[in-house]
Amino acid sequence: MITTSKSVSNFFADIPVPDDAFLRQCIHCGFCLSSCPTYALTAREISSPRGRIRMIKNIANGKTSVDEIFMHEMFFCLDCRACETACPPGVQYGALVEAARAQVEHVRALQPGGSSPLKNFLLGRIFMQPARLRRAAKLLRFYQRSGLEKLALALRLPRLLGKRMMALAPMAPRIEPAFTFDKLPEKVSPSDGKIEHRVALLVGCVQDVAFASVNEDTAAVLVKNGCEVLAPRAQVCCGSLHGHTGDLANAKILAKKNIEVFEALAVDAIIVNAAGCGSFMKTYGHLFADDPAMQARAEKFAGRVKDISEYLTEIGFKKPQPVLTKRATYHDACHLVHGQKISQQPREIVRALAGENYVELHEASWCCGSAGIYNLTHFETSLQLLERKMKNIQASGAKVVVSGNPGCAIQLQHGGRRFGVPIEVMHPATLLRQAYDAAKK
Ligand code: SF4
Ligand code: SF4
Known part of the structure; x- marks a missing residue:
């Protein structure tokens, strides 16, 4: 039995608690079950969104305590948020599971040898x-x-x-020869001097060292579309890796720093090219529920965050001639399609560049098993999901898979090698930059 500082709930009151309003929204209809990868793998109610919400509710109501089964289930969940897309009343499951994970991490920290x-x-x-x-x-x-x-x-x-x-x-992600700030100046402007938009770019953490060229490509396509791009040096990791794994205290520190850095810039949008980061930054407000002044700043900041594909379609990006000569498809990153409800915008880019070579992927929005650090913490389950994804890619005949998240890129590249499916994995910004460069020749 865990000692709590609240009389009714068996959650700790002094760290984030799953929001009661979200819990009450769930009507236990079960519409989410068929969209849940862990339910599909196990057919167990407790490994479904409905089952997990019920467990969270029972602890919140003081009926049960945080036990081993609960701790396992909160992290066996991928936090892919496919259940949110399927849910008729719109339960914000991601916010629930992330608060529940913070509670679990707190319990683990109190146990000898409990946290990693x-x-x-x-x-x-x-x-x-x-x-x-x-x-x-x-x-x-x-x-x-x-x-x-x-x-x-x-x-x-x-x-x-x-x-x-x-x-x-x-x-392990392949580290690039140069990192983002070695290649990208703090400010890049269109060469003809015609500035139509002013944006800032989040360079990320893994993205900065393992996908610096994607950051460079992102800046290049923005400039090509009339943007002046600022890449502030004082920015830090967005905190999504922390927030998604229950370390909300450090996520808050990082979020606060980024809010300070980016709110000082007079820009139309803060551009993000990694789905997990964008999804988390758009909900920075949740992190500061106990601090109204900071929450207002966080929500203002979040209102300016845009995924690169979302922003390019909003400003009407220049469409070059199709350049892809191989069959190409698109894999939805969970935190883009479910976390940000963005699915058509990246497809618009890929379709423009692949023309007749574009093919839709069966189960494109089914998680590939990357899920932040899930492929490290739950390797076997992650492999099962990856195998399913690779079979679908193989059946599509695609040789190029486009996706907008570094975690998915690493996972799909690994899947190609492991399951013998020869594919090239590309970010939409890289593809677009290649097309612009080809048009110059
Ligand atoms: S999370 Fe949504 S879809 Fe799932 S059982 Fe609850 S209300 Fe129904
Ligand atoms: S986030 Fe994904 S794995 Fe977790 S309950 Fe929802 S659908 Fe299932």
Whole structure:
């Protein structure tokens, strides 16, 4: 039994509590069940959105306590939010599970050996400071490019750290030769001097070191469409990795810093090219429910956040001639399609560039198993989801898969190698930039 500071609820009152208004919205209709990947895998009610909401409600009402089953289920959930899309009354399941995870992490921290030291080190130390993350990424880059990685894998050295580490080792993101700020100036303007829009760019954390070229491509396509692009140096990780895994305290610190940095800029929009980051930043207001002044600033900030595909279609992007000669398809990142309800805008870009080579992907919005760090924490389940995704990609005949999230890109690239499906994974901004460059020749 957990001691709580509230008389009725068995949740801790001094850390975020699942919102009672959202809990009451659920009418237990079950419309969400068929859209839930973990329910599809297990056919267990407790692994469904409805079952999880019922568990959260029971703890909130003091009927049960945070126990091992609850702790397991809150993290077995992918937080993919497919259930939100399917839910008729619009229960905000993502906000519920993220608050529930914060409660679980609090309980774990009180148990001896309860919380993961590696996760605490990475999220609590490395991802809190961009300079630390870049130093760590440089070490990883040296390991990957010096031949040490090949040697270690050939000698199966990661196995010394456990069987799972051997399986996870090939999934490490490939660190790029240069990071975003090595390549992208703090301000980039259209070469003809005609500035129609002014935007700021979030460069992200993993995106900054493993997909810096996507950031560069994003800035290039914005400039091509009449935008002046600001890339402020003081920005930090958006905090979504923290928020989605129950570390709301550090998520708040990062959110506050970004709000301070970006609100000082006179821009029309804050552009994000990673679905998980955009989805989280659009709900920064939830983080400050206990601080009305900060919440108002967070909501104003969130109102300016736009996914790159959302913004480009809003301003009517220049459509070049189709450039893709191979069959191409689009995979919906969960936090773009379910978290931000954005599905047509990226398709508009891919269709424009693929022309007749575009093919729709069966189950395009079914999670690929990446889900933040889920592919590391729940490797086997993640692989089952990845296998399903790769079978669908193979059946589509696509050789190019376009997706707007770094986690999905890493997962799909891994899926291609693991299941022998030869594909190239591209971000919509990269594809668009290539088309603009091809049109110049
Ligand atoms: S979450 Fe929505 S769809 Fe699922 S049972 Fe509750 S009300 Fe119905
Ligand atoms: S977020 Fe995804 S995995 Fe979790 S309950 Fe909803 S549909 Fe299922």
